[in-house]
Amino acid sequence: MSASASSPAAEEKQEAAPVTHCKGANDLDKVVLREVRGSSAEAIFKPPKAIRGGIPICFPQFSNFGNLEQHGFARNRIWTIDTDPPQFPVPTSNTAYVDLILKPTEEDLKIWPHSFEYRLRVALTPGGDLMLTSRIRNTNADGKSFSFTFAYHTYFKISDISEVRVEGLETLDYLDNLQDRSRFTEQGDAIVFESELDRIYLGTPSKIAIIDHEMKRTFVVRKGGLPDAVVWNPWDKKAKSMSDFGDDEYKRMVCVEAAAIEKPVTLKPGEEWTGKLELSAVPSSYYSGQLDPDRVIQDSSVPEDSIS
Numbered sequence: 643m644s645a646s647a648s649s650p651a652a653e654e655k656q657e658a659a660p661v662t663h664c665k666g667a668n669d670l671d672k673v674v675l676r677e678v679r680g681s682s683a684e685a686i687f688k689p690p691k692a693i694r695g696g697i698p699i700c701f702p703q704f705s706n707f708g709n710l711e712q713h714g715f716a717r718n719r720i721w722t723i724d725t726d727p728p729q730f731p732v733p734t735s736n737t738a739y740v741d742l743i744l745k746p747t748e749e750d751l752k753i754w755p756h757s758f759e760y761r762l763r764v765a766l767t768p769g770g771d772l773m774l775t776s777r778i779r780n781t782n783a784d785g786k787s788f789s790f791t792f793a794y795h796t797y798f799k800i801s802d803i804s805e806v807r808v809e810g811l812e813t814l815d816y817l818d819n820l821q822d823r824s825r826f827t828e829q830g831d832a833i834v835f836e837s838e839l840d841r842i843y844l845g846t847p848s849k850i851a852i853i854d855h856e857m858k859r860t861f862v863v864r865k866g867g868l869p870d871a872v873v874w875n876p877w878d879k880k881a882k883s884m885s886d887f888g889d890d891e892y893k894r895m896v897c898v899e900a901a902a903i904e905k906p907v908t909l910k911p912g913e914e915w916t917g918k919l920e921l922s923a924v925p926s927s928y929y930s931g932q933l934d935p936d937r938v939i940q941d942s943s944v945p946e947d948s949i950s
């Protein structure tokens with residue numbers, strides 16, 4: 643799906659849920675791993691399997707935190723354009739956006755017996771920032787609550803994994819997926835990459851920065867309703883084991899995923915949850931060694947209190 647799509651068109655089926663390409667004014671086209679569908683290296687576009695790259699949606703399960711397929715089924719489903727969405731809680735004036743909706747099929751209900759409506763708004767601001775707003779409602783008629791885990795599995799395109807720092811997660815606790823999800827405390831003043839890394843940071847702030855020194859560009863991730871953040875780079879060995887990923891592609895990508903994992907979200911019938919993600923790209927000189935996200939996002943289109 644292209645996030646540069648504008649207002650809702652006539653009802654039509656979308657090929658896949660994830661944002662796979664986003665051409666923005668301020669370098670946000672670099673958010674994605676692939677330039678266009680499958681043109682780079684080893685990406686495979688074969689529905690119903692999600693393409694690797696972009697922003698796959700992990701719902702109703704992150705990873706193997708449950709009995710469903712890895713990362714849940716939402717990323718592998720056909721979404722529909724929602725031509726008549728209810729009012730969204732984020733300002734969208736002057737933005738180009740598309741509203742998508744996902745409801746469970748009969749098959750989905752067999753593996754996850756809960757009725758839901760998942761509304762996703764994908765919006766691009768005039769400045770090129772990308773905003774994703776997920777609204778998930780429990781529409782169970784049997785009076786039952788349900789719980790889920792969630793992630794925006796965002797792939798960022800970077801110059802060189804060895805040159806990148808992730809700031810905003812220092813001093814936090816994390817679960818290390820490479821060590822049976824044991825709990826550790828981050829000791830570094832930033833995350834740098836020297837080998838495979840796969841961690842779930844807990845209780846994270848609403849802003850995280852991915853600083854690409856070589857490109858002199860910083861991605862700012864802002865999020866709301868999503869307390870956790872997954873940081874992932876497969877490094878060389880795992881890259882080789884993935885059939886839809888080039889052997890060297892790990893050098894040019896990092897995933898920083900706004901998520902709700904440690905404490906699953908529980909919704910009673912009729913209740914709705916909102917999870918927001920906003921991505922900006924700014925020149926790294928704004929950061930130059932000091933993380934001052936307030937400074938770089940002060941012109942953001944989303945007021946601070948609307949995202950947290």
Ligand SMILES: O=P(O)(O)OC[C@H]1O[C@H](O)[C@H](O)[C@@H](O)[C@@H]1O
Pocket residue numbers: 705712713819840841872873874897
């Ligand atoms: O290969 P996928 O199912 O898309 O998952 C890719 C990666 O997603 C997350 O980042 C997980 O923390 C990793 O453990 C996993 O390898």
